[in-house]
Amino acid sequence: MNRTPSASAEDYLKALYALSTAPDASERVNTKAIADRLSLSQPSVTSMLKSLQKQGLVSYASYRGAALTADGRTEALRVIRKHRLIEVFLHRMLGYSWSEVHDEAERLEHAVSDTLIDRMDAALGFPDFDPHGDPIPGRDLTMRSHDAVCLLEIEPPCEVTIKRVMSQDSAVLDWLGQRGIRPGAPIRLVHLSPFDGPAEIAIDDRAIHLGRGLASMLRVRPVDAD
Amino acid sequence: MNRTPSASAEDYLKALYALSTAPDASERVNTKAIADRLSLSQPSVTSMLKSLQKQGLVSYASYRGAALTADGRTEALRVIRKHRLIEVFLHRMLGYSWSEVHDEAERLEHAVSDTLIDRMDAALGFPDFDPHGDPIPGRDLTMRSHDAVCLLEIEPPCEVTIKRVMSQDSAVLDWLGQRGIRPGAPIRLVHLSPFDGPAEIAIDDRAIHLGRGLASMLRVRPVDAD
DNA sequence: TTTCAAAGTTAGACACGGCTAACATGTCAA
DNA sequence: TTGACATGTTAGCCGTGTCTAACTTTGAAA
Ligand SMILES: [Mn+2]
Ligand SMILES: [Mn+2]
Ligand SMILES: [Mn+2]
Ligand SMILES: [Mn+2]
Numbered sequence: 001m002n003r004t005p006s007a008s009a010e011d012y013l014k015a016l017y018a019l020s021t022a023p024d025a026s027e028r029v030n031t032k033a034i035a036d037r038l039s040l041s042q043p044s045v046t047s048m049l050k051s052l053q054k055q056g057l058v059s060y061a062s063y064r065g066a067a068l069t070a071d072g073r074t075e076a077l078r079v080i081r082k083h084r085l086i087e088v089f090l091h092r093m094l095g096y097s098w099s100e101v102h103d104e105a106e107r108l109e110h111a112v113s114d115t116l117i118d119r120m121d122a123a124l125g126f127p128d129f130d131p132h133g134d135p136i137p138g139r140d141l142t143m144r145s146h147d148a149v150c151l152l153e154i155e156p157p158c159e160v161t162i163k164r165v166m167s168q169d170s171a172v173l174d175w176l177g178q179r180g181i182r183p184g185a186p187i188r189l190v191h192l193s194p195f196d197g198p199a200e201i202a203i204d205d206r207a208i209h210l211g212r213g214l215a216s217m218l219r220v221r222p223v224d225a226d
Numbered sequence: 227m228n229r230t231p232s233a234s235a236e237d238y239l240k241a242l243y244a245l246s247t248a249p250d251a252s253e254r255v256n257t258k259a260i261a262d263r264l265s266l267s268q269p270s271v272t273s274m275l276k277s278l279q280k281q282g283l284v285s286y287a288s289y290r291g292a293a294l295t296a297d298g299r300t301e302a303l304r305v306i307r308k309h310r311l312i313e314v315f316l317h318r319m320l321g322y323s324w325s326e327v328h329d330e331a332e333r334l335e336h337a338v339s340d341t342l343i344d345r346m347d348a349a350l351g352f353p354d355f356d357p358h359g360d361p362i363p364g365r366d367l368t369m370r371s372h373d374a375v376c377l378l379e380i381e382p383p384c385e386v387t388i389k390r391v392m393s394q395d396s397a398v399l400d401w402l403g404q405r406g407i408r409p410g411a412p413i414r415l416v417h418l419s420p421f422d423g424p425a426e427i428a429i430d431d432r433a434i435h436l437g438r439g440l441a442s443m444l445r446v447r448p449v450d451a452d
Numbered sequence: 453t454t455t456c457a458a459a460g461t462t463a464g465a466c467a468c469g470g471c472t473a474a475c476a477t478g479t480c481a482a
Numbered sequence: 483t484t485g486a487c488a489t490g491t492t493a494g495c496c497g498t499g500t501c502t503a504a505c506t507t508t509g510a511a512a
Contacts, residue, residue, distance in 0.1 A: 008469065031490055044470055046491055051468090063477060063490060093319070094345045104342055111337035116330055119320045234499065257460055270500055272461060277498085289460060289507060 002055055002071075007110035010079045011038060012048050013057060016068050017076035028065035077141040082117050083109040084130035084137075089120045091131045098131035098182065099173035132173075133164030133183035133219065148219035151199060152212065156189045164219035172214070179208055186223065228281055228297075233336035236305045237264060238274050239283060242294050243302035254291035300367055307363040308343050309335040310356035315346045317357045324357035324408065325399035358399075359390030359409035359445065374445035377425060378438065382415045390445035398440070405434055412449060 005013065015037045019029045031049070035042045049066045052058035057072030068076060086105040090096035096104070112120075118139065121127075128144060129135055135144040148163035162185045167173060176182065180203050188202040199215040201208050210218075231239065241263045245255045257275070261268045275292045278284035283298030294302060312331040316322035322330070338346075344365065347353075354370060355361055361370040374389035388411045393399060402408065406429050414428040425441040427434050436444075 006468080032488085040469095041471060042490065043472080043492080048469075090342070094342070094349060096345075104339060107337045107339075108334070111333045113330060113333075116316070116320070119322075123320060232498075258458085266499095267501060268460065269462080269502080273499075 005052075005055070005057065005075055009048065009052060009055075009057075010075070010110055012045075012052060013068065013072055013076040014079050014083075016058065016066065017073065017080065020067065026065075027067050029067065030065050034066075074141055077137045077143060078114075079109050080143075081137040081141065082112055084134055085117055085120050085124070085127070086112065087130040087132070088124055088127050088136070092124060097174075098177060099170035101131055102168040102170070129164075129183065131183075132167070133162070146219070148221050151189060151201075151215050151218040151220050152192070154189050154220065154222070156192050158189045159186065159223045160189060160220035161186050161223055162218060163221050166217045166219065172217070176214075179206075180204060181208075181218070187220075189220075231278075231281070231283065231301055235274065235278060235281075235283075236301070236336055238271075238278060239294065239298055239302040240305050240309070242284065242292065243299065243306065246293065252291075253293050255293065256291050260292075303363045303367040303369060304340075305335050306369075307367065308338055310360055310362040311343055311346050311350070311353070312338065313356040313358070314350055314353050314362070318350060323400075324403060325396035327357055328394040328396070355390075355409065357409075358393070359388070372445065374447050377415060377427075377441050377444040377446050378418070380415050380446065380448070382418050384415045385412065385449045386415060386446035387412050387449055388444060389447050392443040392445065398443070402440075405432075406430060407434075407444070413446070415446075 012034065015034050016029055019025060019033050019037065020027050031042050031045045034040075034049075035045045038045075049058055049060045052072065053060040053066075057069055057075055058066050059069055060066040083105045086108050087098075087101040090101045090104055091098060121139070126138075127136060133146075133148075135146050137143050146164060151160070154160060162181060162183055164183060165173070165176060165181070167176075181187070185203060190200040190202050190207070192199050196212050198209040198211055201210060238260065241260050242255055245251060245259050245263065246253050257268050257271045260266075260275075261271045264271075275284055275286045278298065279286040279292075283295055283301055284292050285295055286292040309331045312334050313324075313327040316327045316330055317324060347365070352364075353362060359372075359374075361372050363369050372390060377386070380386060388407060388409055390409060391399070391402060391407070393402075407413070411429060416426040416428050416433070418425050422438050424435040424437055427436060
C-alpha cells in the first residue's frame with residue numbers, strides 16, 4: 001500500500017501542498033487547479049488522486065476535490081525541503097543564478113537521497129531560506145513561517161526589505177535581479193497608482209515602476225518592524 | 227526517432243559499454259550478460275535492445291548479440307562521465323566515503339544536466355579519475371586510457387602503486403579502505419601462492435593476504451615504471 | 453552427425469502515467 | 483426553478499519497461 005512515491009506522485013504532492021496553503025485558499029484543492037499547475041489533463045489528475053488516496057497520502061472524494069493527509073503533507077514537505085536545499089546548493093556552491101536553479105532542482109529533488117540532502121544541508125550551514133526567499137523545512141519537516149507581507153498591502157511611502165520573490169519564471173527573475181530586486185535588498189515603496197496602476201519603488205535611489213503582477217510577487221517587511 | 231534516452235536506456239548503454247570494453251571481451255554483447263549485469267530478465271533485455279536499435283544507439287541482430295553504434299557509445303560515455311564526476315563530487319565536497327558514492331551516483335547520473343556536470347567538473351578542478359580510480363571521460367567524451375595492470379599479472383616480489391579498484395561492492399570497498407588499500411597507495415606484492423592461492427601483499431609493513439577474487443580487482447603499476 | 457543444454461525470442465500480461473472523447477455533475481445567474 | 487457552462491469523471495487508448503511461460507535457435511560435446 002505505501003511504497004516510496006514516484007517522481008510524478010511527488011510533484012502532485014508538492015502541487016497539492018502549494019495550492020492548499022496559498023493565501024485565501026481552502027484546504028481542499030480542485031482537480032483543475034492541479035491540472036493547470038502541472039500542465040496535465042484533468043483526467044490524469046483524477047487518476048493520480050485516486051492512486052494517492054490508495055497510498056494514504058491524499059483524501060479524495062469525487063467532485064469534492066482533494067486534501068493532503070498527514071502522511072501526504074510529510075512527503076510533500078520532504079520534497080520541498082529537497083528542492084529548496086538543492087536550489088541553495090546550486091546557487092552558493094556552483095555559481096547558479098537564482099533564475100537557473102529551479103529547473104535543475106525540479107529534477108534533482110526526485111533523485112537525491114535523504115542522506116545526501118542532509119549532508120548538503122550541513123555543508124551549507126543549515127540555511128533557512130532558498131535563493132528566492134522561500135523558507136526551507138528543517139530536518140523535522142516543519143515549515144518555518146514566513147512573516148512577510150505582499151508589497152501591495154503596504155501603505156506608501158515606506159522603507160521595506162525584500163524577503164521573498166514568488167516567481168520561478170527565469171525571465172522575470174533575471175529582470176528583477178539585474179535591478180537588484182532580490183531577497184535582502186532594502187527598497188522604498190514610493191507610490192501605488194490607483195486603478196490597478198503600477199507600483200513605484202526606489203532602490204539605490206533609482207526609480208522603478210512595477211506592474212501589479214510583478215509587484216504582487218514581492219513579499220516584504222517594513223524596516224522598522226524588526 | 228532520436229529522443230533523449232530514458233534513465234533505463236542509459237543504464238543499458240552503460241552496461242553495453244562496460245561489457246564490450248571488458249578485458250578479452252568481444253564488441254558484440256550477449257543478451258544474458260546484460261541481463262545478469264542489470265539484474266533483469268532476458269526478455270526485458272531483448273525488448274530494450276530492439277528499442278535502442280530503433281533509436282540508432284545499438285546495432286542488434288537476433289541471436290547475434292548487440293553492439294553500441296557511434297551515437298550509442300557517445301551517450302554511454304556521457305552517462306559514465308556524469309556518474310564518475312558525481313562520485314568525485316560526493317567524495318570530495320560532501321564527505322562521502324568511496325563505498326557510499328556509487329549507489330547515489332547511480333540515480334543522480336540520470337537527473338543532472340550537462341550544464342550542472344560541467345560546473346561540478348570545474349569546481350573539482352577537472353579531475354581525471356574517480357574515487358575508485360576509474361578514468362573520467364573529458365568534456366569531449368573521449369575515454370582516457372588507464373595504463374594499469376592487474377595485480378595478478380605482476381611478478382613478485384614487486385613494489386607497485388594501486389591505480390584502480392574494480393569493485394562497487396560497499397562491503398569490499400570498506401574492508402579494503404580500512405586497510406589502506408585504495409588508489410594511490412604504494413604496496414608491495416610479496417608472494418603469489420600457486421593453485422589459485424592467495425596473494426600476499428605488504429602495505430605500511432603490514433602483511434595482508436588477499437584471495438584471488440579480491441586480488442584480481444586491484445589494478446596497479448610498478449613504482450619504477452614512471 | 454546428432455543431440456541437448458544454454459541462450460534467446462515470442463507471446464501475453466501487468467503497472468504506471470500520460471492522453472482524448474464522451475458523459476456526468478455542480479453551480480450560478482436568470 | 484432551471485439552464486448553461488465550467489468542472490470533473492469514465493471509458494478507452496497508448497508508450498514504456500518490467501515480468502513469466504512457452505517456444506526457438508545455437509553451438510559444443512558426444
Ligand atoms: Mn519535480
Ligand atoms: Mn525556490
Ligand atoms: Mn543508473
Ligand atoms: Mn566509480
